[in-house]
Amino acid sequence: MSLSATTAPPSPAAPPSPDVDRRRSRGRLLNRLDVKYSPYLYIAPFFLIFGAFGLYPMVRTAWMSLHDWDMIGEHSFIGFDNYTRLFSDEYFWNALVNTFGIFALSTIPQLLLALFLANLLNRTFLRAKTFFRMAIFMPNVVSVAAVAIVFGMLFQREFGLFNWLLSLVGVDPVDWDGQRWSSWFAISSMVNWRWTGYNTLILLAGMQAIPKDLYEAAAIDGASPWRQFWQITLPMLKPTFIFVVILSTIGGMQLFTEPLLFANGNILGGSQREFQTLAMYMYEMGIVNLNSAGYGAAVAWAIFMIIILVSLFNFLLVRRSAK
């Protein structure tokens, strides 16, 4: 009221001028356009940026993998030669074995431990719940680079904590980055440390979604907590467990930073490639050696295929075992 008083108030008696009429119908048109088409505007940023920097590079990786591709020079179409070359490339197989070794050493203990901890955290009358949840999730807050640096010192030969602990029980110092099994163990421990808490929370969330009356009914029937865990918790947790397994697979197959920093930046992963992973080999072929980018792209697609196969295998395995 006070605002309109300062400007000229329209006379209520005057009929709407054609000008106002036109403005109104234009307003209605804009309104219709807004309701009908503006949603596309709101989702456009995602599709534009993802298309340019996510999807397009994926497709181009496939295209490059069919070429003998030099990043700074020529490239020629060679069909599936890069893929057949993978089968006879001992460094590729070496990286594959390393990746699976580290994957097994990190994923299996990690998920079992996470399952155990989640089951403890799921106790109804547990005290200091928030404290325990935050404490075990803390490692996930640290960057992979920082984890690799700190564990690098823990696994140091001369003054590292692990070798000192071993010396207490009379074991000779281990040259952690000098042998295959010990480097796998060291790298796996970094992965385990960083991700156990995260998986614990996801599994805990899954456990808490299980209806409580199932447990109550089982308790009335006299089922022990251990039995309840096997017969109720595990089967009901199946979808969450599959989710966690697939996430771990995607992460494990792409392991890069921990072994790279453990090797002090050496992309070969140890003098004899003892712990070069597939992702490191892809990086070596595609980014470090610019002239074999096509082959690097083939390694990238191979990793992608392996992720799908391993995820599928795990999916079927978990689904069958939990029935």
Added chain:
Amino acid sequence: MISASQRLWRTSPLTYVALVLAALLSIYPFYYMLVIGTRSLDSINEVPPPVTPGGAFGDNFGRVLDNDAANFLTGMMNSIIVSSVVTVSVVLTGSLAGFAFAKLKFRGSNALLLAIIVTMMIPTQMGLIPLWSIMQDLGWYDTLYAVTVPFLVSAFGVFMMRQYASQAISDELIEAGRVDGASTFRIYWSIVLPALRPAAGVLGLLTFMETWNSFIWPYAILTPENPTLQVSLSFLSYAYYTDYSQVFAATAIGTIPLVLVFLVFGRQIIGGIMEGAVKS
């Protein structure tokens, strides 16, 4: 109706022993970082290894700042800039798209949403090699554009916002906005965005942490002269891994901001992660 055996099980002190042990193992490396980062170089190579912090942090961190090869301050500034820009963008674009998917009707919305969910399964590393050459072509090699622009949107962000918006915002609220003559964008800005604040906060925190900690792509596309913090740390540790006091002081400084954020907002972050897990 809780049986005696169940009561026995849940109050077992062994539960607490196991959880305290897990908590200690989780926290110890942080403490170790502080012990080494605050000790003089001579005192870290003792046997048995030191377990208490020292007073040499200033000296150690001074060596980091004097170290021209590490470019630590540049890395810190770059990380702050990149993480902030990416966070703001992911929250805005995510909430806008999430709102559209949850509350607006448009052709093909189901298929488009499905497409976004599928992209969450694709490992981004698979595009690393061509992305590297695309950045060369754009002239973005060794620039902050290269580590910012591709991450301005996030499929997870869109999905999370969509889940939250479809629960937290009633259709009547949006209808009321329309009756008042507000445009769709106005409804988003004045009604939806404020209502999404709790989820936007969690998404922002997660995005900030992820961007701050990201390594492979910045490592591939940035030089040691213009690094992000994590890249700077990695070069510092390659070149000076014998000077652990210096390296750990730098690592601690790069880690402490996130630990503080986590100590303040940990409850919300954990809540967000657990909620996301059940829904997906």
